[in-house]
Amino acid sequence: MAEIIIADTTRRYDGTHLETQPLGGTESSVIRLARELARRRHAVTVYTNCTTPVEDHGVMWRPIAGARPESCDLYVACQHPRLLRFVKRPKRRAIWVLWQPNHLKHYKQLGRVWWYRPVPVLQSLHQVNIWSPVLPRRDPQILIPLGLPEDVRGRAPLAAPPPRRAIFASNPQRNLRRLVEIWAEKVLPRLPDAVLDCYGVHDIPAGRDAWDVWGGSLLPADPSPQLRASVRVHPTATREGLIEAMRAARVLVYLGHKVEAFCLSVAEAQALGVPAVVAPVAAVPERVLDGITGYHEADPDRFAERTIALLTDDALWRRQHEAAIRYQQGISWSEYAGRFEAALLADRFPINRSVLAVPPGEEDTPSG
Structure with a gap:
């Protein structure tokens, strides 16, 4: 399958922190997407401000302060145009826009965006609607609402109303x-x-x-x-x-x-x-x-x-x-990763359908 690199500099974290530390939406989303892509048999490496290399749920986590990677099949820069150059020669370059996209058109960033022309991946209609005409765009834009983790989905209704x-x-x-x-x-x-x-x-x-x-x-x-x-x-x-x-x-x-x-x-x-x-x-x-x-x-x-x-x-x-x-159950992170994969990799790699029906809690079970 594909070799995927993700880079994020929002804070110092790695994949193990999802279970051990409070995280913001950006960090938890990066971890969940990386895990699901690895479960789909992709080779996933994430570069952050972490201090030491870590392997977690099949994902390799590396300090972004180290040497820049030469290439990969798909490179995903999280939010910041300055990260677009991190992988020197990826076969495809995307920018995962998890915040407002307005900063991308700033005069200090616009040149980088046009030089690298990454494929934008957006999360909301609001982002689509305010996407600047001066920015390169995909037509239609890739819009995938963020996944919701299983610990908030599928709950039964409460028997009685809570207090005030x-x-x-x-x-x-x-x-x-x-x-x-x-x-x-x-x-x-x-x-x-x-x-x-x-x-x-x-x-x-x-x-x-x-x-x-x-x-x-x-x-x-x-x-x-x-x-x-x-x-x-x-x-x-x-x-x-x-x-x-x-x-x-x-x-x-x-x-x-x-x-x-x-x-x-x-x-x-x-x-x-x-x-x-x-x-x-x-x-x-x-x-x-x-x-x-x-x-x-x-x-x-x-x-x-x-x-x-x-x-x-x-x-x-x-x-x-x-x-x-x-x-309001949204989509699972497994479905998010499937849509992400289809949008960015389907023209280069066949979808691994053996992982599509893996029940929750059995992510590490080898497929037949």
């Missing part, structure tokens, strides 16, 4: 302060017993209170005792802990951010059956079926009203909870 708990599960720099302001002004006065649990990867020192660290920056300044008790910022959670927290929430609330190119946290919450109230910003509304599995609301008053409704109306919550489980 909302959850925020994203980078706290992505409009957490404004969300808390809406909560304080429009939700908490009507639901004094409601709780907003805030999860995400952050670096608050152990033993420090988030309100003391973030007050006036990522959180409002001078909170009332009631607000301080209602909005609870949790330490960075394990994946299992975050899934448990999501399943225990009645609604996910998120104002979105202009940089969202897919919004994996909302997609995973929806797959778990959590209704969501989101602002229609960037790719975020693509993750929620408006009026069916949640709501798109730009107006703060309407945003608060929808949140209150899902926190208090058991019948509404039940309809949207079960609709999310029914309609």
Whole structure:
């Protein structure tokens, strides 16, 4: 099969970190795609800012600070045009656009993009719609929505509604302060017993209170005792802990951010059956079926009203909870890898159909 190289410089990680450390959407997506491509019998090597070589789930992980590879069948640069030159002479070069594509047309990057002309792989209609006409493009564009891992897919509906708990599960720099302001002004006065649990990867020192660290920056300044008790910022959670927290929430609330190119946290919450109230910003509304599995609301008053409704109306919550489980399971990472392979390799290598029907949990079983 094909020799595939992937390069990513978002942070220091390797494949083993998926089970041992909290990761962002980019890093976890790289690991999951690499594993699935290796399961399809491709020879996969991933170069990151890791410190030592590692082999994990059939994938070779290498420090990107080492020697540049000479060639491969497919080279995938993650997001950054500066990575396009990393493999000297690949037979095919692609750029996996996991963030907004606007930076690709920056005057410092545009020359690199046109020189190498990588095949772009996009994740959302939002990315397709804002793709600049000055950039090289595929016609039609390759659009594959990110896969969802099996630990959030296929859950049974909850027997009873959770208590009045909302959850925020994203980078706290992505409009957490404004969300808390809406909560304080429009939700908490009507639901004094409601709780907003805030999860995400952050670096608050152990033993420090988030309100003391973030007050006036990522959180409002001078909170009332009631607000301080209602909005609870949790330490960075394990994946299992975050899934448990999501399943225990009645609604996910998120104002979105202009940089969202897919919004994996909302997609995973929806797959778990959590209704969501989101602002229609960037790719975020693509993750929620408006009026069916949640709501798109730009107006703060309407945003608060929808949140209150899902926190208090058991019948509404039940309809949207079960609709999310029914309609928002997304595609598996196995299917994502199959589409990725078909889009970028099918004209050069036959698809290995022996791996298409491997049941979950038997990925390492040799095919007959």
